[in-house]
Amino acid sequence: MKLRVVLDTNTLISGLFFRSGNEAQLVDAALERRVKILTSLEILEEVREVLSRPKFQLSPNEAGSAFQLVVSVGEIILAPGKAKARCRDPDDQKFLDCASAGRADFLVTGDRDLLSMGRVGRARIVRTAEFVKLVKPGR
Numbered sequence: 001m002k003l004r005v006v007l008d009t010n011t012l013i014s015g016l017f018f019r020s021g022n023e024a025q026l027v028d029a030a031l032e033r034r035v036k037i038l039t040s041l042e043i044l045e046e047v048r049e050v051l052s053r054p055k056f057q058l059s060p061n062e063a064g065s066a067f068q069l070v071v072s073v074g075e076i077i078l079a080p081g082k083a084k085a086r087c088r089d090p091d092d093q094k095f096l097d098c099a100s101a102g103r104a105d106f107l108v109t110g111d112r113d114l115l116s117m118g119r120v121g122r123a124r125i126v127r128t129a130e131f132v133k134l135v136k137p138g139r
Helices: 009-017 022-031 041-051 060-073 090-101 128-134
Strands: 003-007 035-040 074-077 106-108 123-126
Touching: 003 009, 003 022, 003 090, 009 022, 009 041, 009 060, 022 035, 022 128, 035 041, 035 060, 035 090, 041 060, 041 090, 060 074, 090 106, 106 128, 123 128
Parallel strands: 003 035, 003 106, 035 074, 106 123
Antiparallel strands: none
8 A cells, every 4th residue: 555645845846856865756756656645725736836936947837847747646635624733833734734634644844843743643744864764665
């Protein structure tokens, strides 16, 4: 059974654009269908907004292609509702809500507010490096 994983936006964007590193390995695992990325409409909206930022210097077509890639490898959790767990940073609540509603195994992040929680529902909240060790090919 594939691991069900929620990625915070920074982790996902890093995996798309910086092809050497733990985040890239995680995105590759999703592309190879070794893990299932869970997302929500709220998370996708944030990803779309980040992809359109001038610092990435993407044309509308390039941003659209990157966004479509995210949609194609993910499972969208519609109307996830509110998780029992509450984050100190309200902007990060969408990741907890998605992980809880989607019955995620992991929420992967570098965000201290999320990491300090340790768990949401059945999902462990971990850094990318820790998660990548779990999904190395052959494991």
